[in-house]
Amino acid sequence: MSDHSPETAAGGIKKRTLPDRLLSSPRLTVGLLLVLSVASIVGTVFPQGEQARHFLSRLGPAALSFVGFLQLDDLFHATWYMFLGGLLALNLLFCLYRRWPSLKKTLPPRAVFTRGLYRFVVHGGVLIILAGAALSHLFGIEAYMEIPVGETVEQAFLRKDDRPLDLGFQVRCDAFHFERYESGMPKEYRSELTFFKDSSPERNAPVRVNQPVSFKGITFYQSDFRKILKARLAVRNEGETWEVERLEGQAFDLTGKGMNLSVLVVSIMENVMTMGPAVKLLVRSPEGCRDLYVFRDIDRFLEKIPDLYERYPPFDPGNIAPWRFELAGLEETYVTGLMVNRDPGAPVAAGGAAVLMAGMLLTYFNRKREDNDRRGPAKKNRPTRGGGP
C-alpha cells in the first residue's frame, strides 16, 4: 500500500540540488502542516484584531515589541504565516512534479496514469483554493454600512480601517422587519432595499440573513440592526406650520418671515431630567448659532419652575422669534446594518473546492481496483507478520 520514497540514486536519475530535494519532500509537507497547526492554535488563543487592542495596552514595551515583531495580534495575516502557507503551496507543486517518475516505478501502468492524475487533481484543487484566498486578500473589499429606514446612503466604511468607500450607486432602506417566534426568539431580520443608479431606481430586493443581494458586483448581507429615535417637530411662524421628521445628526432649513434658519438635530433624548422626551437643536440664523432644547411636555416643566425661560433661555421654544419650536413626539425606528462585500477570490476558491472533492472521490473509488492491481504478485514479496485483512 505504501509508496516508496522517490530516491534518485537507485534510479540513476541525475542528481538533484538540495533545495529541490527539500521542497519535494513529503516530510516537509508533514512538518509544515504541523507548524501551521501550532501557529494557528496560537492565533485562536491570542486575541486578534479589535480584541487585541485592550490586551496589548496591558503589555510592557518588551512584550509589545515581541508581539509586534511576530504580528501576533493579526497572526493569520502575518507575513511569516503567509510565507509558511506559500511554502506549503511550493512544496505541493514540487511534490506533484517530482514524484511523478517515482510513481512509474512502483505502480503498474494503468495505476500510474489514474493515480497520478487523481493526485494531481486533489492537490491542484488545494492550490486553486489557496489562489482564491490570495485573490480575496488582495482584491476583495469588506465594508459595512448602516442605513436608517427611509434613508438613502451611497457610502460604506471599510472594515479594516474605517475609510469611506464610494459605491457609485445609492441604496435606500425602505423598511426593516424584525420578527419573533411566539417564544420570543428572533425569527427573521429583513431589510427592504432599493438600489438607485443616477437617482433612478433600478432594483428592489429584500435582504435577509443567509439571503444576500448583489448589485453591480457588490453584495449586501444582513448583518445587524439597532433601534433609534426619530423626532417629529412642528415649527411655527406666524400661522404657518412646518412638520419635520429628523434623526440625530440630520439638518433642515427653514425659510419664512423674519429670518431664515438652518437647524441641526444634535441629539434626541427619551427622557431628560425626568421631564420626558426632548431634542437638542443647533440653530444657525443670521444672528449666529444658538442651542435650543425642545421638550414635548414643556408645561409640566413650567409648573415646577415658572421662571424657567428667564433662568434658562435655551429651554424657551420661542427663543428664536418669530420662530417657535414644538416637539410633537418621538418615534422608534430601525437602522439596518449591512455587510458590503466584493470577493473576486470566492468563485475561484469554490472552483478549487469542487476540483479537490472530485479528485478525492475519484481517488477513493479507484483505490480498490488499483490495490488489486498492485497486490497480485507484489504482496508475497513484502515482509509481513501475517494477519491483515
Next chain:
Amino acid sequence: MNTTLLAGTPFVYLGAFLIDLTGRVTGKTALSRTAKTVAAAGFCLHTAGLALRWVESYHLGFGHAPLSNFYESLIFFSWAILLAYLILEFWKKPGILSPFALPAAFLLIAYASYSPDVDSRIRPLIPALQSNWLVTHVITCFLGYGAFVISSIFGLLCLIKGNDPLSTRDDIPERDSLSLYLYRSVAVGYVFFTLGIITGSVWAHSAWGSWWSWDPKETWALITWMIYTALLHHRLGGKDRAKGMAILSLVGLASVFFTYLGVNYLPGLHSYL
C-alpha cells in the same frame, strides 16, 4: 416522545458494552457477537428517535432537521460513531472496536440526555441557522468526526500493541492490519470532514459575506484538517509509519474535540453555549 426514545438509547449501548466486556473477560466470543447485535438494535432506536424528533419539529410548526443545537449535535455525534462502528464491525469485522466505540457513543448520548446543562427542547431556528447548508454542513462534519473517533481507536490499539514481534497482546490484531484500518477510517473521515469545511465555507459566504474569516471554529477545523492531512502524508515517508500515524490519530482526536467543544470557550460566531 423523541427525547424518551433518545434517553433510552444510552442504556442499550451500555448493555451492549457490558455484554461485550463479559464476553472478553470470560473468553466467550459469542457474547461479543451478541453485543454487536444489541448495539445495532440500539442504533435503530437512536435513528428512530432522531426521525421522530424531526417529525415532531414539524408538528410544532417550525420543522427543521434535528441538527441545530448542542443537544442535537451530541445525539448526532453519538449516532455517527455508532454508524462507523457498525459498518466496520459488520463488514470488515476487526472485532476490537466494541470496548471503545460503545462507551464513547454511550457517554455522548447519555450526557446529552441526562446533563442538566443540556437543553433538549426543540427550538425554532434563529435567522443565522435558516439555511439549506445547515443539514449538509452538520451531517458531513459529524460523519467525519465519527470516522475519526473510530480511527483513534485503531491508533490507540496500535500503540498498545507496540512494535515488538513477540508482543504478548494476542487479543489485539496485528499492527499492520490496525494501521491499515486506521488509514482507511481516516481516509473516509477526511473526505466527509473536507466536505464539511467546504459546505461551512459556502454557508459562511452567504451568511457573513466572507468564506473564511478565521473565526476560532473555522481555524480549529482547519487545524484538525491539517493534522489529518499530515497523517495521510506521513504514510508516504518516515521511519515508523504505523507509530507516527497512531500518534497523529490521537492528536487528531484531541483536535476534533477541541473543534467541537473547546472553541465554545473562545470568542467567536459558532458558540453553542
